[in-house]
Amino acid sequence: MVGERNILITEVALRDGSHAIRHQYTVDQVVAVAKGLDDANVPYIEVSHGDGLGGSSLQYGLSLTNEMELIEAAVSTVTNAKIAVLLLPGIGTMKELKQAAQLGVKMARIATHVTEADISAQHIAFAKELGLETVGFLMMAHMVPTEKLVEQAKLMESYGADVVYVVDSAGAFLPHEVKERIQALKNSLSIEIGFHGHNNLSLAMANTLAAIEEGATRIDGSIRCLGAGAGNTQTEVLIAVLNRLGINTGIDLYKIMDVAENIVAPILEKPQEITKDGLILGYAGVYSSFLLHAQAASKKFGIDSRDILVELGKRKVVGGQEDMIIDVAAEISKQKQTAHT
Numbered sequence: 001m002v003g004e005r006n007i008l009i010t011e012v013a014l015r016d017g018s019h020a021i022r023h024q025y026t027v028d029q030v031v032a033v034a035k036g037l038d039d040a041n042v043p044y045i046e047v048s049h050g051d052g053l054g055g056s057s058l059q060y061g062l063s064l065t066n067e068m069e070l071i072e073a074a075v076s077t078v079t080n081a082k083i084a085v086l087l088l089p090g091i092g093t094m095k096e097l098k099q100a101a102q103l104g105v106k107m108a109r110i111a112t113h114v115t116e117a118d119i120s121a122q123h124i125a126f127a128k129e130l131g132l133e134t135v136g137f138l139m140m141a142h143m144v145p146t147e148k149l150v151e152q153a154k155l156m157e158s159y160g161a162d163v164v165y166v167v168d169s170a171g172a173f174l175p176h177e178v179k180e181r182i183q184a185l186k187n188s189l190s191i192e193i194g195f196h197g198h199n200n201l202s203l204a205m206a207n208t209l210a211a212i213e214e215g216a217t218r219i220d221g222s223i224r225c226l227g228a229g230a231g232n233t234q235t236e237v238l239i240a241v242l243n244r245l246g247i248n249t250g251i252d253l254y255k256i257m258d259v260a261e262n263i264v265a266p267i268l269e270k271p272q273e274i275t276k277d278g279l280i281l282g283y284a285g286v287y288s289s290f291l292l293h294a295q296a297a298s299k300k301f302g303i304d305s306r307d308i309l310v311e312l313g314k315r316k317v318v319g320g321q322e323d324m325i326i327d328v329a330a331e332i333s334k335q336k337q338t339a340h341t
């Protein structure tokens with residue numbers, strides 16, 4: 001590594017990217033990606049089911065491989081990188097967090113809906129007790145005004161979080177909105193601030209740069225964009241852009257480009273792109289991980305997935321309400337049938 005890192009990147013293709021491949025990672029794939037990222041000097045690599053520890057279920061999608069096997073494989077592959085896990089209280093449990101720590105995980109990211117930071121208190125405290133670097137991850141941050149976000153971030157700080165992230169789960173933020181939020185958090189908190197973007201409105205890079213400009217020092221990226229919805233801020237592109245800006249991530253650009261091209265691209269079922277559904281997620285402010293479920297429901301009920309996603313946006317559904325997707329699809333289908341009789 002050359003010099004001090006200005007920004008610490010957490011690579012999420014082996015966690016958020018799991019949504020995009022319906023949680024079908026194999027041990028060999030995880031080993032190959034983790035090795036490539038470690039060689040490129042990526043500091044943090046997140047490995048878990050897309051919905052975090054314990055996410056493998058009928059509701060969220062069954063994993064092909066037990067996530068503990070994937071975590072163990074990643075930990076034993078890397079030499080310098082730290083392996084991180086995501087945990088949503090209520091989906092994952094302290095037991096799984098402890099198991100992950102025993103396997104050698106070094107960072108825990110405790111994720112809650114942006115208005116529910118209070119449910120993270122015990123999990124943040126427990127992660128700290130386990131000796132883990134601990135991140136509070138405020139999802140669907142676009143749904144609340146800045147003051148509310150600051151209030152919730154302060155709660156996470158008071159529970160002991162080392163970092164708090166603004167998470168644009170729906171890829172709905174515009175750059176000036178990100179700026180306002182990061183600026184307010186910088187003024188109110190003493191811990192580091194992070195940003196996790198989604199590309200549904202093609203703004204993940206712009207939003208990430210806006211966050212960095214306002215002082216965010218922890219940034220998520222996903223190689224080849226691999227993530228829920230239209231995916232995340234593309235790591236290898238971000239490294240190139242930050243190099244041009246003279247911001248040091250410590251990551252080797254050519255090596256990470258090669259991982260993207262030679263290791264991650266062949267894993268993709270199809271290239272990560274902004275489809276009409278991805279675009280609607282950002283436009284309507286719906287959780288990015290709802291995309292594949294909405295597409296499945298659209299096929300099952302023979303209706304347009306955009307109708308489902310727009311209705312979910314109107315109802316302000318949040319993570320954990322995946323069962324609403326089927327309910328909404330069934331309702332729309334019934335309304336359509338009634339209209340035709």
Ligand SMILES: CC[C@H](O)CC(=O)C(=O)O
Binds near residue numbers: 111140167169
């Ligand atoms: C369901 C967990 C979710 O995918 C976490 C995340 O990355 C986000 O909210 O963007």
Ligand SMILES: [Mn+2]
Binds near residue numbers: 016169198
């Ligand atoms: Mn995400």
